[in-house]
Amino acid sequence: MGMRYIEPNDDNSTRYTMLVRIETDSGLVGWGEGIAMWPEAVKAAAALIDGGLTALVIGKDPLDTELHWQVMKEHVWWYGGDGGIASFAISAIDMALWDIKGKALQQPLYKLFGGKMLNKLHANASIHVKYFEHQKNADEIKGYIDEGYQSVKVGFGKKGTAKLGLTEEYDMAFVKAVRCAIGPKVGFMVDIGHKVKWDVAHAIRMTKQFAEYGIDWIEEPFEPNQLADFARLKQATGCLLASGERESTVEAYSRLIRTGLIDIVGIDPARSDGITGFLKVLTLVADAKIKFNTHAWSTALTTAASVHLSISSPHCIIMELKPLPSSMQHELVYNPIVQQDGWVLPIEGPGLGVEVDEEAVRKYRFC
Structure with a gap:
């Protein structure tokens, strides 16, 4: 089902995502998400579920999560072998099955x-x-630091009147103002992202200047496939680099991690072929002895999955939260996930551990 909502953390823009509800013959209900983001992508992912993937799991044992994941991956080999829309669909079903599994076993x-x-x-x-x-x-x-957050990650090139990522002078004035406001010890990361188009020379110059203000890492200074540019930036500056949130498959993460260029891998359980795919990527992260953080910038379902995955690994470096209350975090579930004195605590309820308000689902559903 497609969800449409206003996101106060993104200048009140309209955003979209896809939810899946699976109910067993014993009455257990599992919820999952595929963060398809655009309305047409949400509809396409839903069509894959309705037209193909649902038939693969109906009547099967929901506890066989690995088997169902393998069957779905094999089914989409032609149109989703490298990810894309198929990964959103698989992610949503897989997350919902894990939710059921935890509830059936009465374990978080x-x-x-x-x-x-x-x-x-x-x-x-x-x-x-x-x-x-x-x-x-x-x-x-x-203000967010005063509320208890231990660090901040700022996206460049986003909506609103801020012009981050366009000129050197503007960006440096911003970084200086923020560092002066939050003090020298608070974590400060910069996420350059898709809409900002840096060349290597500019990236090197900016990264060296950012270092003077204690920027902890730079995320996606280039498009993810521009690995030669990542290499040149790392060689010239030694800065910690983050990337990965736009990858979808275990194979893609393996290729990225093997380059040795990425220090912090971003993984999204609503995109990375679900919780099962995420767990496989965590094995790669552990083998490479690097860090990860979850890209949990959608609904409380993905945030909950991210907390469970992050708590279970020693390689998690931060837990990202949206600081402003939003409908998909605070209305969608009765027990939203919030920071407490700078920390996110384990979720102890069974399954994902969040209780969905189905009236909120009906309120925000658009397809």
């Missing part, structure tokens, strides 16, 4: 992943600033 998901490796997660405010004036943005960010 992190216990099914091997148990806690971390007792709590570093809470990061992941934001898109919206004002042209640097001080307004800096004051807003300082």
Whole structure:
């Protein structure tokens, strides 16, 4: 089912995602998400589920998550072998099956992943600033730190009147204003993203200047496939680099991690072929002895899955949260996930551990 909602953390833009509800013959209900983002992509992913993938799991044992994942991956070999729309569909079904599995076994998901490796997660405010004036943005960010967040990650090239990513002078004035506002010890990361088009020379120059203000890492300074540019930037600056949130398959993550260029891998359980795919990527992360963080910037379902996955691995570096209350976090479920004194605590309820308000689902459903 497609969801349409206003996102206050993205300058009140309209955003879209896809949810799946699976009910067993014993009455257990599992929920999952595929973060397809655009309305046409949501409809396409839903069509794959309705027209093909549903038949693969109907009447089967929902606890056989690995088997169902393998069957779905094999089914989409022609149109989804490298990810794309098929990965959103698989992610949603797989997440819902894991939710059912945890509920059937009366265990929170992190216990099914091997148990806690971390007792709590570093809470990061992941934001898109919206004002042209640097001080307004800096004051807003300082407010989140005052609420308890331990770090902030700022997306460049987003909606609103902020013009981050376009000129050197503007960007440096912003970074300086934020660092002055939050102090020297608070974590500060920059996510360059798709709409900002840096060349290598500009990226090197900006990264060196960012280092003077204690930027912890740079995320996606180039398009993910521009690996030669990542290599040149890393060689010239030594800066920690993050990428991965736009990958979908275990094979794609394997290729990325094997380059040795990425220090922090972004993984989204609503995109990376679900929780099962995510767990396979975590094995690659552990083997490479690098860090990861979850790209959990959609609904409370994906946030919950991300908390369970992150708690179960010693390689999680931060837990991203939207700092402003939003409908898909605070209306969709009765028990939204929030930071407490700078930390995100384990979720102890069975399955995903969040209780969906089906009236909210009906309210925001568009297809």
